[in-house]
Amino acid sequence: MAAGRGLDEASSHANTGGASTALLLGIDLSTQSVTVVFLDAGTNRIVHIDTLNFDRELPQFGTSAGLHVGKNGKVTSPVQMWLVGLDRILRRQERTLMGRVKAVSGSAQQHGSIFWTADGLAALRCMAPADSFSSNLYGGFALEDCPTWADSSTQMECDAIESATGGPGAMAALTGSRAYCRFTGPQIARVARTEPLVWKHTARVSLVSSFLTSLLVGHPAPVDASDASGMNLMNVRTSEWCEELLEATAPGLAARLGTIVNPWESLGPISPYCAARFGFVTDCLVIPASGDNSCSVVGTGLACDQTASTLMVSLGTSDTLVGLTRSPRPGPEGHVMVSPRGPDEWFAMLCYKNGALAREAVRDRVAGGCWKKFDDLVASAPPGNDGNLAMTLVMEEIVPVLPIRGSFRVDAQDEPVAALSEAHEARAVVEARFLSMRVHAGNLGLPTAPSRIIATGGGSMSTSLTQVLADVFNAPVLVADSSEAAAVGAALRAGHGLKCKKQARWVELLASPLKDFKVMATPNAQAAAAYPATLLKRFAAFERGLVAKAQKHPQAQQSRE
Template identity: 40%
Template sequence: MGSQDESIYLGFDSSTQSLKVTAMDSKFRILAFEQVHFDSDLPQYETKDGVHRNRGWEGRITSPVLMWVEALELALERLQQKDFPFDKVVAISGSGQQHGSVYWKTGSGEVLNNLDASKPLVSQLKDVFATHDSPIWMDSSTSKQCREIEEAAGGAQALCDLTGSRAHERFTGPQIRKLYQEQEHVYNNTERISLVSSFMASLFVGKYASIDYADGAGMNLMDMKRKEWSDGLLEATAPSLKGKLGPLAPSHGIAGKIHLYFISRYRFNPECVEVNWSGDNPCSLAGLAIEKPGDLGISLGTSDTVFGVSADPKPGVDGHVFPNPVDPNSYMCMLCYKNGSLTRQEVRDRCAGKSWDIFNQYLDDTPPLNEGKIGFYFKETEILPPLPAGIHRFDLSGADGAPLGHGRVDTFGAATEVRAIVEGQFMAMRSHARNFGMPDPERVIATGGASANHHLLRVCADVFGCDVYIASRPDSSSLGAALRAAHGFRLQTDETFSFSSLIKEASEDGATQLSLATKAPDTELHKSYDKLADQKLQYEHLLLQLAVVQAIPID
């Protein structure tokens, strides 16, 4: 197997729009990076932004399972063409977009175990799925099933207390229940249900890999404190579900040794082990080395997420609590927004001629606080707050003492619109994080594709009132997966080896180093943003009230 100095760790990230892989050596130096864009690299699947929208019923958003399989092989082939030393890889792990589910047809386990290295994976797996469409986190078609699961648990807060989250349309439990109710023949022909993370892990070990604790918490099915499936919730979701889900497993556990298929086809090390995959957000937590409550992670991607750690979380209906994938004694707290980069991009296309340079110039040319003009921009049905697609603009200039509803407007100028969406998104994060009990941050650590835009991060610093840092690499999920692979590998010989110790080593050699993107604003500007954020939150409550009576005007 070679000396430890020659060891390589691979981290994968199967996200909404692409598959990435990061290779890291034992000194935590990045050796290689590959990325497969689903739309452009695999056009035969006819996705837009990696998904299919509204095929079958309104609000249904899915991705083709075989696309993920083919993307994996394409990434490995690209590494192979560059003479990547697969024989030195001692451990792999990965992250998958949370909440996506895969349905293996009866008898598929045998096919998976007997993969033929002379044939591509796609040709061997094309007939093993009960359905080729994986419902993903963007799906919003399971409102009925969410209500049913919450009622079975005794209400939204009771479900939060048990599982860490209330029922959400994108969560896997409601998705499974909808499949059982509306496509019972598919459910009955399903031998195993995987998440995207455990599905991709299964390919590497040639058998059904377990769902890990951190990703399993995003299903509305797991007792978070006991880290076991809740029998009551399984029964409320679909019959005989426990057998289809298989056992849960620790995030740092070993799924198995790599399958002969990859040894023969790519010359992987026969002793290479796979550490259980987890969700993309838990892996981002690992990749950003967030270990204390003073650090707040913000991922600016297809969805925007805000996350941190807590030893004593208090689950609530606005956010989520997951087991920490790298520390069994703490939890990950997270808020999720469906309208992230794609919604910013929609405003860019409409207001700035599809140019980020013009978008950024508009952002720089408009004054902080936008002269009291605020907006809510939802290209997709939003998660937090739970509002339908639409744009809602308000002009609060001169509105001191005015009742809610003052200054409703239909349009802003292009520059005002740009600042309104950016400020609005960060102010929502700030308000909701406070409401969820997250402490005011000492620093924000930004990641995701849009974290490379320092114009956005300037607004982030102004709103949160603290310095904003960025990781040395924006792909924190695949980096976090590589770090988790290294941690799980070390735990095989040293059960007391902590992820904190690993991060200390990694930071000394650069893999997890942070760089200051922008410093905190002056105190008065931050106080003004706090006041505006409170006002915006009041208008959010108004919109929610109107939504209940179906009276929101959609622009």
């Protein structure tokens, strides 16, 4: 869900823009890299992109894919690596570009947490421009290696917090999600429980996004409501901290969190430190950074659909479905988060762990590892797969919660079978994903009959996958280059915040740089008719049967990553 991504090249130029054109800057502090994107403020077209890959350019921190992987599910990233990387990439930008930036915002990997000391906060306010972020803030953190979205060590804390709030359903109704290991609340709870001295010396907890914002404004920044949605600490309907959750999470947490702000609010001008060190103009406006999922909602153009009838589907290592809604229905599966676009709106998300890995497992079994043969097999089986249903679980799944692994199949009469034909096996693993998305999207309050679907990720280039997706949802599937979607979304959010500031009120977010989409698939009327409500009910029952099987014969205790 929040997995990091970087560009293949260290630097890329889309166009040069006019020498005096005002610019918007988006900074994406992701898991594997930090990326800067400059947009022309008038056209929203990309002027310049640059990426710094942590593993390759900062090998001294010893990370793999930007992470330190420890024991028992513990996964962290070094805060000094983020400081060094951010300083380096901003320093190497041409000051003629930096001086044209009128507003800046950021995107960051969701769910990570930074633990500041009082000395670190004091140093933040009086940094010397001659020195780097790292030099100025060295020793300013109670925890040098920070928990990230990849951490799965907090199941005990998840269970305890859910128990204190009435169970997973009650937790989801309150915060938008049940307690997940990667969410910030359980991360904080674990630090407070297992490292009491660290917690004692923690004066402030930041998300990676509010950490980035703090560096830009030169003082502890509030958390934007959209990213705060991924903490299991905020009331998702009121955008206020939930007192009972704060108390259940860690002692004295309320005093360490700061406030929550709207995603489009101005936090004032860039700090004098950043202006002097990097070449920002002193009146450059800072808009709060948000999570990468929130920024991608903007960067892909999803946020510019005023009818909220578009869905975004990412087909990668994990599969996700995202859509905007004004009638959210949070539940134990999936997530509901505050929209970055405007008030009284949310986006809902489904995240599946068994994405490309499941498709690859079936490909290896029936197509000898060849994607072309796999695609041909998918296309050769009829829509609806002759009534055969199957699910391949390479890892324990979270939608629905399935702490089991293996391949599970039923025939058209819902009788278990040991195997299907090669074509039926290939089509089943594809149909299962999209049937599940359609079933659970409706449960979260998302449209099950969207006007279009924006597809991203490696799987979006497969004609067989996108055709099945189009037929199952009876909607055209469009593709745009979204490799920089989070950073572009951050820059667009900077422009949105600038407009709101100038007009002293909230204004509609209308701008999108993605004007030209490629149509990958359009629904075939006969094929779409092969996915009626009765099939959706059958598939939902198939999932429920696997849940019951897992509860009766669990193979392992699953952590909700």
